[in-house]
Amino acid sequence: MTTMVKVAKLAGVSISTVSHVLNGTRHVNEETRQRVLKAIEDTSYRQDALARAMRRSKTDSIGLIVSDGGEPSFAEMIRGVEQAAARHGVTLLLANSAEDPQREARAIQALLERRVDGIILAQAAGSAPDALAVFAQQETPLVLMDRLSDLPFDQVGIENRQPTAELVAHLSAQGHQRIMLIAGDTRVATLRERLEAFDDAVTRAGLPAKGQVKIAAAQADVVDAQIEEALDRPDRPTAAIACSTVLAAAALRIIQRRRLRMPEDIAFATFDGFAYADLFEPRLTTVRHPAFEVGVTAADLLAQRIEDKTAAHSLVRIAPTIEYRGSTGSAAVS
Amino acid sequence: MTTMVKVAKLAGVSISTVSHVLNGTRHVNEETRQRVLKAIEDTSYRQDALARAMRRSKTDSIGLIVSDGGEPSFAEMIRGVEQAAARHGVTLLLANSAEDPQREARAIQALLERRVDGIILAQAAGSAPDALAVFAQQETPLVLMDRLSDLPFDQVGIENRQPTAELVAHLSAQGHQRIMLIAGDTRVATLRERLEAFDDAVTRAGLPAKGQVKIAAAQADVVDAQIEEALDRPDRPTAAIACSTVLAAAALRIIQRRRLRMPEDIAFATFDGFAYADLFEPRLTTVRHPAFEVGVTAADLLAQRIEDKTAAHSLVRIAPTIEYRGSTGSAAVS
DNA sequence: CTGAAAGCGCTTACAG
């Protein structure tokens, strides 16, 4: 491994000069500069980011921990963070908790040991409330992304009340009286908010409280059983809203198995949606997660926070848009 | 930030002792050890991985660069690498090239500057042949994953000849005489191999060379146009094989638009397949990418190589399995 | 069983 010493020797200068040429931190005689540049080239010298970071107490890197990098909306948030990170000139270290609080804790630990300048975190569903305690007594900034919390950190997530209300109003306007909301694991704030917004939305749409079905459970098989039970009732719901892609998949499997037609037998809408969604028949009415923008905002908030650690915390909510498709019997192309 | 000096002072020992307690590198009097441990606890000391790495010339971290982390098979490979990396006790730094050679080059640069102990790379499609030159004149080990090359590096990928042959034989046995192979961007070795295997497979299945359609093009719109042209011929193919998920999506869009029924009007099979594939109607015959295993193997090869830089290079090919479904008119449940 | 000290590869005042 070539170091600055070798480069300096070859160019006949001190390592100070090499450093200053490398970083453009002070004027260097043009001829000398060229000599240094040539020596760097000839030795294929590559700066040691570790040594540099140690000296500067700044790594120019940030960490991103997501709960499932494979899900389309998280993949998209990652892209947003990547883009903004590149713009801010910092390297992104990516980690995956796979919804496992232990892996999340290990990832946080590893990133802090690597002295990243800040961390963006989409918490795992079952993450303990004090998992973030480490950030309270410590100066590394944290931005919460998508999975919000009550704790005093910068946060960016999605607006949940308005789209839930809009969806319910839309279904009600089509004549649906009984709607099933599939919220899944309501330890996740996003899902909990959608569940809470549902009650309000039902009232405001003038629908009876009775007959509405709310499904909230952490385990997939319990969710499945409750969906099946609801669809077997004589007064079964005629419309369903899935609060995530995974929940939508679960519901669609059951709907297919029972050979229910969409939207004739059951109208269907989902939050987030599928990759290659245009291949579905009928196409699904979807609350589009503004994932890229959420990612960009998370990285921007973090950059700001790294600049100024004393400013008040921000909470940013980004409004999703609803794409009405054939699965709710809308006029749009199916 | 607490350092070892503070811990040492508090425990009334030297920093040598703190270091040895931390790493278990030499015996320390039990009572002293407890005092050090308590001091670490009280100061919430956290080891500085940067300083440690610099001193040891080893970061206990590896880099992984994929060309598209959002695609299901890459997401799965990432999981495999993560699991094996954890087993080897190294931290994984993940990066995404998004099929962009420039971003790939920057990612390689950033990882090398961070002095990772090794890199696993799934090259971008358009990556220049000399993109890997940097690894030749340099000791950081490289393992090529999924996207193979002719260069002398450790590599792990998927077996392509056998599944292609098997698929063609299967379709031929069902009476199909004209098959369309959609290979897409054959700068990608995997796709090129499938294309090459197709000719052999056709011959061996006793099908006429004439009437077979091979589509190879880097741009999506060119691929689309060629698929459409082929399906418009009077002697159009009655079966199609898509060589990747993206290509399958393109073909399925066209098939849906023309209201061709699967498998009656056209039999269809794909490599890799979709997330939530069980929601497709009919379900698609799929060559299942052994992605998790490929990821695990890549990380294992890298760990070996880090141990021993002089051993001969390995080339591992993992055989996929084919899941026959309704889209090729098989007996299996549709 | 433990400590003092060199050194990993940089950046950055300080001095000229």
Place this chain on the structure above:
DNA sequence: CTGAAAGCGCTTACAG
């Protein structure tokens, strides 16, 4: 316009 030297936070022979 340039160089000598301190120091970032560790690990690890060396010495006792």
